Amino acid sequence: MSFLTVTGQQRVAIVGWGSVTPLGADASTTWEAIQAGQCGIAALKEPWSADLPVQIGGCVAPSATASLPPLLLRRADRCAQLGLLAAREAWAMASTAAAGLDPQRIAVVLGTGIGGLGTMHEQHSQLTSGGPTRVNPLTVPMLIPDAAAGQVAIDLGLQGGAHTPVSACASGAEAMMLAQMLLNDDRADLVLAGGTEAPVNRLGLVGFSAMRALSLRNDAPAQASRPYGRDRDGFVLSEGAGVVAMMREGDTPAGAALGWQLACGCSSDAHHIVAPEPNGIQASRAIDDALRRAGVTPDQLCAVQAHATGTSLGDLAEARALRRSLGAVADHLPVYAPKGQLGHLLGGAGAVEAILGIQALRDGVLPQSINSGPLDPEVELAVTTEGPVQLKQSSSERLMLKNAFGFGGHNISLVLSAPCNNAAPLH
Amino acid sequence: MQVLTEELPDKQQLQGNLVDILHRISGADPALITPDARLMEDIGIDSLGFYEILIEADTCFGIRIPEEQLLQFKTVGDIQAHLEALGPASSSDPS
Numbered sequence: 001m002s003f004l005t006v007t008g009q010q011r012v013a014i015v016g017w018g019s020v021t022p023l024g025a026d027a028s029t030t031w032e033a034i035q036a037g038q039c040g041i042a043a044l045k046e047p048w049s050a051d052l053p054v055q056i057g058g059c060v061a062p063s064a065t066a067s068l069p070p071l072l073l074r075r076a077d078r079c080a081q082l083g084l085l086a087a088r089e090a091w092a093m094a095s096t097a098a099a100g101l102d103p104q105r106i107a108v109v110l111g112t113g114i115g116g117l118g119t120m121h122e123q124h125s126q127l128t129s130g131g132p133t134r135v136n137p138l139t140v141p142m143l144i145p146d147a148a149a150g151q152v153a154i155d156l157g158l159q160g161g162a163h164t165p166v167s168a169c170a171s172g173a174e175a176m177m178l179a180q181m182l183l184n185d186d187r188a189d190l191v192l193a194g195g196t197e198a199p200v201n202r203l204g205l206v207g208f209s210a211m212r213a214l215s216l217r218n219d220a221p222a223q224a225s226r227p228y229g230r231d232r233d234g235f236v237l238s239e240g241a242g243v244v245a246m247m248r249e250g251d252t253p254a255g256a257a258l259g260w261q262l263a264c265g266c267s268s269d270a271h272h273i274v275a276p277e278p279n280g281i282q283a284s285r286a287i288d289d290a291l292r293r294a295g296v297t298p299d300q301l302c303a304v305q306a307h308a309t310g311t312s313l314g315d316l317a318e319a320r321a322l323r324r325s326l327g328a329v330a331d332h333l334p335v336y337a338p339k340g341q342l343g344h345l346l347g348g349a350g351a352v353e354a355i356l357g358i359q360a361l362r363d364g365v366l367p368q369s370i371n372s373g374p375l376d377p378e379v380e381l382a383v384t385t386e387g388p389v390q391l392k393q394s395s396s397e398r399l400m401l402k403n404a405f406g407f408g409g410h411n412i413s414l415v416l417s418a419p420c421n422n423a424a425p426l427h
Numbered sequence: 428m429q430v431l432t433e434e435l436p437d438k439q440q441l442q443g444n445l446v447d448i449l450h451r452i453s454g455a456d457p458a459l460i461t462p463d464a465r466l467m468e469d470i471g472i473d474s475l476g477f478y479e480i481l482i483e484a485d486t487c488f489g490i491r492i493p494e495e496q497l498l499q500f501k502t503v504g505d506i507q508a509h510l511e512a513l514g515p516a517s518s519s520d521p522s
Contacts, residue, residue: 071454133485137478 007293009184011417013257015097016245017355018089020082021342022058022238026089030352031359034341034367035388039222041236041343048202054214056221057200058238058343075138076151077116078239082348083148083196084155086241090192091156094245097256098190107160107188108149109179110243111171111195113347113406114204116143121203148196148241160188166347168406169309171195172242173350173414177264183248194351196241208237211274213311225344226371227308227337228315228379235309238343242352259358259418262296262399265289269409276314276405280321286411287325287401294415298329300399302391303366304381305357307403308337309344318403319379334389335381336360340370350404354414361398361418364391393420438511441488445507448483452476462504470503484510 018026022040023033033040040058049055065073065081072081087110091098098106119142126134141147146164153162161182165174172195179193199208208214215234217224226232249260267286271277291298304322308315323330338353345352360366366389373385391398402414446460455470466472472480481497484490484506490513500506 069454070451074451074454130486133491134482136482137475141475 007263009180009263009293010248010250011260011262011294012180012183012246013249013252014244014259014261014358015247015252015256016090016092016094017243017258017358018086018091018093019240019242019352019355020060020064020085021240021345021352022060023342025061025064025085027355027359031356034338034356035365037341037368037370039341039370040238041221041224043218043221044200049205052202052205052209054205054209054216054237055218056215056224056236057205058236058240058345059200060239072151075142077119077142077147078198079112079114079116079118079196080142080148080151082198082239082241083110083112083194083243084151086194086196086243087152087156087192090194090243090245094190097247097253098245101189103157104159105189106158107179107182107191108152108158108162109165109175109182109191109193110149110152110162111165111167111175111347112145112148113166113168113171113197114199115145116147117199117204118201119143121201152192158192167410167412168408169307169344169346169349170404170406170410170412171347171350172352173354173402173404173412174266174410176244176246176261176351176354176414177266177412179246180261180264183246189247189251191246192243193246194241194243195347195349197346197348198239199346200237200239204237215310223371225310225340227306227310227339227369228319228372228375228381228383229310230374230376232310232312232315232376234311235339236343238345240342240345240348240352242348242355244351244355259361259416262415262417263290263293264415265291265293265413267411269411271409273409274407276317276409278313278317280317280319280324282409283318283321283403283405283411284324286413287321287403290401290413290415291325296399296415298326298333301329301333301401302398303360303400304333304335305353305400305402306335306337307405309339314405315376316378318405319381323380330381332382334366334391335369335383336366337369337372337383340372350412354402354416357400357402357416358418361391361400361416364393364398364420365389366391396420441510442507444487445503445510448480448487449503452479452483460503462502462507464503465501466503480506
């Protein structure tokens with residue numbers, strides 16, 4: 001049996017997931033830390049950060065990459081390493097559903113905002129300090145944005161195509177949209193889709209800080225990322241990756257679906273390379289497009305997971321877009337802003353957060369939006385500032401809207417759902 | 428990363444350092460990195476790995492291997508012989 005959206009497309013089942021984040025080396029640890037109200041942002045202690053204006057970030061624990069072979073640690077940028085770890089976890093979780101599939105019909109869509117920024121920085125330093133003969137011959141294969149997708153395909157032996165959407169902080173969510181398109185176009189039977197990023201280095205911190213995008217709360221790292229908050233002063237740079245394994249619903253073995261992606265909407269601001277269109281008009285169109293394709297009206301949603309990074313302009317544009325699209329439903333529809341705990345994983349954010357979204361739908365509880373209170377009075381949304389919110393159960397499934405936006409004016413919205421299979425939601 | 432000191436390492440040290448370098452570049456078991464081992468077939472060094480050898484020799488020993496020479500190497504022993512030949516005798520002060 002398959003569920004067709006209004007555009008005649010099948011929704012896709014999520015049959016596995018993996019994430020590696022500042023809060024945990026896998027998806028379940030990350031979710032547990034989120035529910036416990038932990039924050040993954042900390043002061044950077046490395047000597048290289050000592051002279052930087054921003055000295056905080058969200059870093060993946062060093063032990064997370066211990067399972068990778070030394071050769072890959074040497075020959076792959078951290079961006080690809082984190083993506084590979086998330087993909088391996090998703091692939092292992094999907095193994096039952098994927099049994100018997102032809103590797104030539106399994107694709108990878110792994111986005112990133114930047115790619116191998118650390119490699120670029122290190123090799124440029126080699127060039128300037130040691131001269132042209134000191135530049136590593138693997139510089140280009142390590143820094144190209146598609147390296148992560150390629151490494152996943154190599155590692156798992158997947159030959160159904162490897163793709164890399166690059167749309168800044170929307171990349172991970174855009175990968176999930178492209179995965180659904182590949183599946184519905186019958187170009188693959190299973191797709192590993194998500195995003196990865198490793199920008200917490202001197203060049204990354206200085207680059208974002210020069211454009212005044214980052215929080216300067218060096219003395220209070222755990223309170224620095226304040227999405228939708230009245231006192232927000234920019235986002236916090238983090239690293240990590242998230243990958244989901246997706247299949248057409250009609251092909252998914254019974255009981256294998258952890259949740260579903262009903263449909264995706266997209267638009268572009270065509271406004272400014274960095275600043276969002278202040279009224280969120282095109283962001284609103286992406287939301288409307290996702291809901292229309294999913295055949296869902298705002299009143300059927302039980303939650304929103306916001307992109308909300310903690311910048312003054314971006315948060316207001318998203319808040320206005322949500323108000324425009326959701327209307328009066330926005331008065332009470334609970335909104336969760338995960339970046340207060342995770343920081344901003346850039347291209348890794350969309351997929352990591354979508355996994356958290358499905359986990360929330362499955363468990364029936366939307367976490368507290370840490371640091372979002374007191375809210376900016378111009379944010380007219382029911383942000384979960386006071387504590388976790390138990391999600392309503394209107395049918396056999398719960399539905400969530402999830403946003404992701406990126407520099408360049410990329411707007412992506414996903415409609416996600418999950419079965420209400422937990423009788424006793426968390427508190 | 429080992430830094431070149433004023434005195435080049437003796438033969439045994441050089442061999443040990445070379446094994447370390449080739450292990451880092453290829454991921455091969457150090458026990459397999461013997462003088463007779465073939466760089467591509469036995470150790471698994473690919474074409475980019477050859478150019479990594481060039482950088483490592485420069486960084487660790489301060490020895491710049493000419494590219495045309497690099498491409499002649501077949502075995503670990505070939506590299507070792509080349510480095511030894513460029514050791515104290517050839518790279519010492521001209522005086």
